[in-house]
Amino acid sequence: MASVTLKSTLTLEGAKLVAGAAVAEAQRRAIAVTIAVADIGGHLLYLERMDGAPAASPDNATAKARTCALFGGIATNDLDEMTARRPGMLNLPGIVPVQGGLPLRFSDQLVGAIGVSGADPVDDDRVAERGVDALTHS
Secondary structure, rough: OOOOOOOOOOOOOHHHHHHHHHHHHHHHHOOOOOOEEEEEEOOOEEEEEEEEEEEHHHHHHHHHHHHHHHHHOOOOHHHHHHHHHHHHHHOOOOOOOOOOOOEEEOOOOOEEEEEEEEOOOHHHHHHHHHHHHHHHHO
16 A cells, blocks of 8 residues: 655645734834745745835745745745855746745645745845744744
8 A cells, every 4th residue: 555645734824824923023123014925836825015015025025935935945045145156046937036035834844935025135034034933833
């Protein structure tokens, strides 16, 4: 008999939990951002644009989450460093090597990614980290 492996799945409820924690961190920092949460295939599950977030931030946040998910959970900041060493990677379709995209894991399995855009890249990353923490400690 063949062995079956089950994988965890990120639900809409989980995506909202992640985004809620990220919004709370952005509010604490007094910044306006957009938070995108994508599933393992890079498909958008949830998007929240805070009042005052830049007009381009929804597309950028979604692209960061998608990039991280499709590149197997590599943080977009790490892709930024990789493209600096290998600029040819910038020709890969859909790659957004800018801070603010982090993997979401549950039970040590990649289940999706969060992307944050609208503030300084370091702040985007810190806000995303709070979203990651919310899923990790749920």
